[in-house]
Amino acid sequence: xxxxxxxxxxxxxxxxxxxxxxxxxxxxxxxxxxxxxxxxxxxxxxxxxxxxxxxxxxxxxxxxxxxxxxxxxxxxxxxxxxxxxxxxxxxxxxxxxxxxxxxxxxxxxxxxxxxxxxxxxxxxxxxxxxxxxxxxxxxxxxxxxxxxxxxxxxxxxxxxxxxxxxxxxxxxxxxxxxxxxxxxxxxxxxxxxxxxxxxxxxxxxxxxxxxxxxxxxxxxxxxxxxxxxxxxxxxxxxxxxxxxxxxxxxxxxxxxxxxxxxxxxxxxxxxxxxxxxxxxxxxxxxxxxxxxxxxx
Amino acid sequence: xxxxxxxxxxxxxxxxxxxxxxxxxxxxxxxxxxxxxxxxxxxxxxxxxxxxxxxxxxxxxxxxxxxxxxxxxxxxxxxxxxxxxxxxxxxxxxxxxxxxxxxxxxxxxxxxxxxxxxxxxxxxxxxxxxxxxxxxxxxxxxxxxxxxxxxxxxxxxxxxxxxxxxxxxxxxxxxxxxxxxxxxxxxxxxxxxxxxxx
Numbered sequence: 109x110x111x112x113x114x115x116x117x118x119x120x121x122x123x124x125x126x127x128x129x130x131x132x133x134x135x136x137x138x139x140x141x142x143x144x145x146x147x148x149x150x151x152x153x154x155x156x157x158x159x160x161x162x163x164x165x166x167x168x169x170x171x172x173x174x175x176x177x178x179x180x181x182x183x184x185x186x187x188x189x190x191x192x193x194x195x196x197x198x199x200x201x202x203x204x205x206x207x208x209x210x211x212x213x214x215x216x217x218x219x220x221x222x223x224x225x226x227x228x229x230x231x232x233x234x235x236x237x238x239x240x241x242x243x244x245x246x247x248x249x250x251x252x253x254x255x256x257x258x259x260x261x262x263x264x265x266x267x268x269x270x271x272x273x274x275x276x277x278x279x280x281x282x283x284x285x286x287x288x289x290x291x292x293x294x295x296x297x298x299x300x301x302x303x304x305x306x307x308x309x310x311x312x313x314x315x316x317x318x319x320x321x322x323x324x325x326x327x328x329x330x331x332x333x334x335x336x337x338x339x340x341x342x343x344x345x346x347x348x349x350x351x352x353x354x355x356x357x358x359x360x361x362x363x364x365x366x367x368x369x370x371x372x373x374x375x376x377x378x379x380x381x382x383x384x385x386x387x388x389x390x391x392x393x394x395x396x397x398x399x400x401x402x403x404x
Numbered sequence: 405x406x407x408x409x410x411x412x413x414x415x416x417x418x419x420x421x422x423x424x425x426x427x428x429x430x431x432x433x434x435x436x437x438x439x440x441x442x443x444x445x446x447x448x449x450x451x452x453x454x455x456x457x458x459x460x461x462x463x464x465x466x467x468x469x470x471x472x473x474x475x476x477x478x479x480x481x482x483x484x485x486x487x488x489x490x491x492x493x494x495x496x497x498x499x500x501x502x503x504x505x506x507x508x509x510x511x512x513x514x515x516x517x518x519x520x521x522x523x524x525x526x527x528x529x530x531x532x533x534x535x536x537x538x539x540x541x542x543x544x545x546x547x548x549x550x551x552x553x554x555x556x557x558x559x560x561x562x563x564x565x566x567x568x569x570x571x572x573x574x575x576x577x578x579x580x581x582x583x584x585x586x587x588x589x590x591x592x593x594x595x596x597x598x599x600x601x602x
Contacts, residue, residue, distance in 0.1 A: 251598075252598070259598035261598070263601070264597070301521040315598055316602055320474075323529045326533075327472060327526070327530060327531075328532075330528075334532070376431060
């Protein structure tokens with residue numbers, strides 16, 4: 109009796125094998141192969157409708173306080189230039205330590221990539237101002253930052269997957285696997301923690317790059333003020349000079365990242381001369397990531 | 405029927421007893437071992453009180469990133485040697501120190517941060533906002549002099565390390581919400597998750 113209890117309850121992990129066993133690391137080539145496969149398999153495109161230029165966040169959630177923020181980060185993807193090569197996906201995977209998937213999942217087109225080529229165009233989380241995913245999160249793991257990013261707190265996520273079910277773009281990816289134990293994950297970037305099994309993840313608009321730049325900026329301004337050195341500009345951080353991994357990697361400069369509330373941002377300068385589109389399913393949700401086509 | 409229910413109860417009790425006796429601890433990985441967080445080979449007897457409190461060195465002189473960078477950093481041997489090239493006092497203890505320094509590696513201290521992977525703490529931005537190092541690194545003790553440190557046998561608190569403190573999110577958040585350090589009039593600080601978490 110005791111032995112049975114021991115086997116059933118006593119050392120669950122001990123008998124079933126520990127996850128900290130020998131881990132093989134996938135090579136960069138494995139990631140490149142998977143991206144090529146994902147691009148080749150592709151996904152169904154979204155119907156695009158015209159949208160106005162994103163401004164301050166319009167959210168029905170009282171917890172989203174955007175009026176006191178000078179920043180709303182977003183991206184515009186140039187449909188006239190993008191040829192769906194998939195370089196953005198590989199750059200994103202390496203920046204954010206996105207794991208590989210098993211052969212079965214790959215055959216079903218279920219990749220963990222935060223960017224998916226749908227109808228020849230990259231689609232990622234639109235960082236909706238009025239984000240439907242955040243409204244259904246039971247733990248508050250999906251929440252908005254004052255900078256207009258739909259952020260994901262992995263340690264808070266309990267894996268209910270309500271957010272994924274409520275996302276019209278299917279931009280959220282769930283870790284069904286323990287990718288590290290299966291040898292499907294590799295840490296390319298120390299700035300981003302690896303996600304465990306049972307955690308939802310999605311495009312963070314390279315939150316780590318933005319926050320690191322903000323910390324650097326605030327430190328420099330603080331040190332300059334303390335030393336009595338005059339500070340150029342308002343001394344407020346606007347995220348200038350930061351690029352997301354995908355926009356940095358795009359050789360055709362089709363992904364433009366910037367601050368919608370900063371008229372000096374390249375994003376605003378370029379987007380104001382173009383017609384803007386968004387997937388019809390999120391067009392009414394105040395998306396931060398939009399698509400550009402033609403001239404206005 | 406009565407015997408059956410007694411048997412079921414017995415089985416359940418046996419399982420629970422087995423779990424109690426052989427089950428794994430609640431959090432075997434969360435053991436924080438402060439003695440391993442800072443190591444130095446060979447042991448250099450370093451006293452913060454001798455450098456900071458008595459000769460007034462700023463923390464950032466040795467912890468070069470403390471006021472300007474994310475990590476405070478531990479000093480390299482070359483930082484020590486800036487001052488310790490010449491015997492500094494007539495104190496006989498200085499010879500022990502000189503020989504320890506001579507035999508030390510170029511980076512004598514190896515520090516393993518206790519900060520979890522999903523938390524970001526930037527020393528520089530706090531310093532720039534007017535937070536003093538000692539506001540966090542001398543917790544719950546008031547002014548700590550050398551006498552207190554030397555006589556303090558409290559577990560996990562060593563007089564060669566500043567702190568030995570256990571930080572938690574409550575401590576961060578109470579200050580970020582303006583509930584502690586009211587007399588210091590810090591600017592309002594961010595309290596949204598992504599400010600510090602990834």
